[in-house]
Amino acid sequence: xxxxxxxxxxxxxxxxxxxxxxxxxxxxxxxxxxxxxxxxxxxxxxxxxxxxxxxxxxxxxxxxxxxxxxxxxxxxxxxxxxxxxxxxxxxxxxxxxxxxxxxxxxxxxxxxxxxxxxxxxxxxxxxxxxxxxxxxxxxxxxxxxxxxxxxxxxxxxxxxxxxxxxxxxxxxxxxxxxxxxxxxxxxxxxxxxxxxxxxxxxxxxxxxxx
Amino acid sequence: xxxxxxxxxxxxxxxxxxxxxxxxxxxxxxxxxxxxxxxxxxxxxxxxxxxxxxxxxxxxxxxxxxxxxxxxxxxxxxxxxxxxxxxxxxxxxxxxxxxxxxxxxxxxxxxxxxxxxxxxxxxxxxxxxxxxxxxxxxxxxxxxxxxxxxxxxxxxxxxxxxxxxxxxxxxxxxxxxxxxxxxxxxxxxxxxxxxxxxxxxxxxxxxxxx
DNA sequence: GTCTATAAGGTGATAGAC
DNA sequence: GTCTATCACCTTATAGAC
Numbered sequence: 001x002x003x004x005x006x007x008x009x010x011x012x013x014x015x016x017x018x019x020x021x022x023x024x025x026x027x028x029x030x031x032x033x034x035x036x037x038x039x040x041x042x043x044x045x046x047x048x049x050x051x052x053x054x055x056x057x058x059x060x061x062x063x064x065x066x067x068x069x070x071x072x073x074x075x076x077x078x079x080x081x082x083x084x085x086x087x088x089x090x091x092x093x094x095x096x097x098x099x100x101x102x103x104x105x106x107x108x109x110x111x112x113x114x115x116x117x118x119x120x121x122x123x124x125x126x127x128x129x130x131x132x133x134x135x136x137x138x139x140x141x142x143x144x145x146x147x148x149x150x151x152x153x154x155x156x157x158x159x160x161x162x163x164x165x166x167x168x169x170x171x172x173x174x175x176x177x178x179x180x181x182x183x184x185x186x187x188x189x190x191x192x193x194x195x196x197x198x199x200x201x202x203x204x205x206x207x208x209x210x
Numbered sequence: 211x212x213x214x215x216x217x218x219x220x221x222x223x224x225x226x227x228x229x230x231x232x233x234x235x236x237x238x239x240x241x242x243x244x245x246x247x248x249x250x251x252x253x254x255x256x257x258x259x260x261x262x263x264x265x266x267x268x269x270x271x272x273x274x275x276x277x278x279x280x281x282x283x284x285x286x287x288x289x290x291x292x293x294x295x296x297x298x299x300x301x302x303x304x305x306x307x308x309x310x311x312x313x314x315x316x317x318x319x320x321x322x323x324x325x326x327x328x329x330x331x332x333x334x335x336x337x338x339x340x341x342x343x344x345x346x347x348x349x350x351x352x353x354x355x356x357x358x359x360x361x362x363x364x365x366x367x368x369x370x371x372x373x374x375x376x377x378x379x380x381x382x383x384x385x386x387x388x389x390x391x392x393x394x395x396x397x398x399x400x401x402x403x404x405x406x407x408x409x410x411x412x413x414x415x416x417x418x419x420x
Numbered sequence: 421g422t423c424t425a426t427a428a429g430g431t432g433a434t435a436g437a438c
Numbered sequence: 439g440t441c442t443a444t445c446a447c448c449t450t451a452t453a454g455a456c
Contacts, residue, residue, distance in 0.1 A: 016439080034332060039248025041431065055440055057433065114331050117386075121324050121331070122244060124389040131393040139394050156416075162409040165391065166380050173379035176327075179334040181375065183341040184349050199372040206366075206416045226421080251449065265422055267451065427452075438441075 021059055023049050025073070028066045033111040036118055037067055071119060071126055074112050079135065081105055082164075085142050091149040092208050096201050099167055103200060106175035107193055113175035139164060155208040163207075170200055231269055233259050235283070238276045243321040246328055247277055281329060281336055284322050289345065291315055292374075295352050301359040302418050306411050309377055313410060316385035317403055323385035349374060365418040373417075380410055 027048035031040045042063055046053045060066045081101035086094055106113045119127055139161065146160035174181065174196055185192060237258035241250045252273055256263045270276045291311035296304055316323045329337055349371065356370035384391065384406055395402060 020439090036246040036248050036328070036332065038246050038250070039332075042433085043431080052441060053432085054434080054442085058439070061433090063432070117331055118246070118328065120387050120390045121327055122246065122249075124393065128389075128393060131390055135390075136394050158412065159405055159409050161395070162405060165383060165387075165406075166409070166413060169379040169383035169387075170376050173375060177330050177375075177379075179338075180330045180341055180345075183334065183338060184346050185371065195369055195372060196375075199369050199376070202368065203376060203413070203417050207413050230421090252451090253449080262423065263450090264424085264452080268421070271451090273450070421456105423454100423456075425453085425455100427450105429448105429450085431448075432446095434445075435443085436441100437443100438439105 017059070020051070020055075024051065024056055024059055024066065025070055029070055029111050029115060032067060032070065033114040033118070036122075037063075068126060070115060072130075074116060075127075075130055075134065077109075078105075078112070078116060079138060082138060082142055085145065087145050091146075091154045092205060095146075095155075095163075095167075095208060096204055099171060099200050099204055100197060102167060102171040103174065103193075103197060106172050110175040110178060113172055117172065117176045153210060156210050158207060163204075167204070170203070227269070230261070230265075234261070234266055234269055234276065235280055239280055239321050239325060242277060242280065243324040243328070246332075247273075278336060280325060282340075284326060285337075285340055285344065287319075288315075288322070288326060289348060292348060292352060295355065297355055301356075301364045302415060305356075305365075305373075305377075305418060306414055309381060309410050309414055310407060312377060312381040313384065313403075313407060316382050320385040320388060323382055327382065327386045363420060366420050368417060373414075377414070380413070 024045065028040075028045045030048055031044045035044070040063070042053050042056055045063075045066065046056050049056065056066075060069070081098055084101065085098050119125075124131060143160040143164065146155070146163065149155045150157050150160070174192075181192070189195075234255065238250075238255045240258055241254045245254070250273070252263050252266055255273075255276070256266050259266065266276075270279070291308055294311065295308050329335075334341060353370040353374065356365070356373065359365045360367050360370070384402075391402070399405075
């Protein structure tokens with residue numbers, strides 16, 4: 001009768017498991033991204049999910065397991081924009097498009113962005129193996145691609161790795177520091193996303209123009 | 211014999227109070243910036259400070275009071291680089307100097323940077339009044355200054371508020387996401403700070419050149 | 421000012437009925 | 439699969455001796 005990973009039941013039960021697992025993870029994302037791991041209680045997750053605390057612990061064996069599942073499930077999605085960086089297209093268009101994709105992802109998934117940010121901020125203890133392998137490898141590949149564009153004279157000479165850092169920093173800032181931005185900007189400003197998009201396009205276009 | 215704010219004792223006692231208060235706040239900064247508010251226990255602060263838990267609570271009436279004291283003490287220092295932005299000097303030099311000051315501050319006080327970041331990330335609940343007054347006012351003043359530089363044709367036309375956002379984002383990134391950066395860069399890279407400094411100077415110089 | 425002891429309440433996780 | 443009840447532990451904060 002087992003835990004999640006042991007599938008001994010039929011189609012219908014599996015579907016219920018999947019559905020409830022999704023509900024719990026969404027509720028947990030909501031609370032973890034707002035209060036951090038330590039500031040989150042299973043009770044809060046349970047209330048958010050509309051389930052009882054023991055029921056949460058029927059699907060996940062511990063609070064930490066929920067947290068880990070969330071982080072690991074996030075990684076593939078989070079790297080997708082960078083993976084799409086295309087060697088054959090126009091370099092500046094490619095990079096500014098990447099900036100746009102990253103910005104849109106932060107705006108569309110602010111909870112995920114914050115969860116990720118909190119985790120890195122606190123030392124990346126649960127992601128370090130992944131960062132040292134998958135992310136490091138991907139950065140290396142894409143930095144090499146950018147370096148080849150520089151060597152071909154297609155874009156200006158810049159440090160390709162720090163270029164990536166600054167793209168991450170500027171795009172994620174709008175999701176992660178949203179509270180600060182909202183408090184500073186006038187409430188009437190409903191076009192923050194558009195302005196941010198245009199500003200960042202200009203920032204990186206000017207940097208990279210040969 | 212009263213709490214911190216009531217000064218009924220002589221010079222010597224006051225000096226001890228001040229010394230222990232500083233020790234506690236430094237220990238608390240260490241732990242809060244690493245584990246967040248919820249992930250921190252008074253026991254951890256006590257151990258870090260080399261004091262007993264009740265002794266901590268002799269100087270501060272609660273865990274939250276320590277946290278608040280830290281955040282509020284941080285604000286003046288954190289805004290100083292922007293305050294120094296000088297209306298009379300050369301605009302591009304002024305802005306790139308500001309970038310350097312902000313970068314140095316993040317590198318020199320990474321714990322403060324992370325504490326601040328975690329607070330904003332989680333909704334800025336304890337700083338919202340300050341952000342809406344002091345910071346908003348300062349940003350308005352300095353954005354107006356930058357706008358006047360644009361009007362005078364001294365720098366390129368950009369959105370001045372988003373310029374400030376991108377400066378904060380890029381400079382704080384090196385402190386806040388240090389764990390990720392260290393894992394991605396080769397261990398041999400000891401000159402990250404220098405490269406970051408040069409890269410950011412180029413990024414903003416190109417953006418702002420008329 | 422600093423300590424030991426402890427109250428008071430919250431939290432993660434489990435047992436067992438349904 | 440889901441619930442109520444509960445255990446065992448941890449944590450904040452206080453009381454009171456020194």
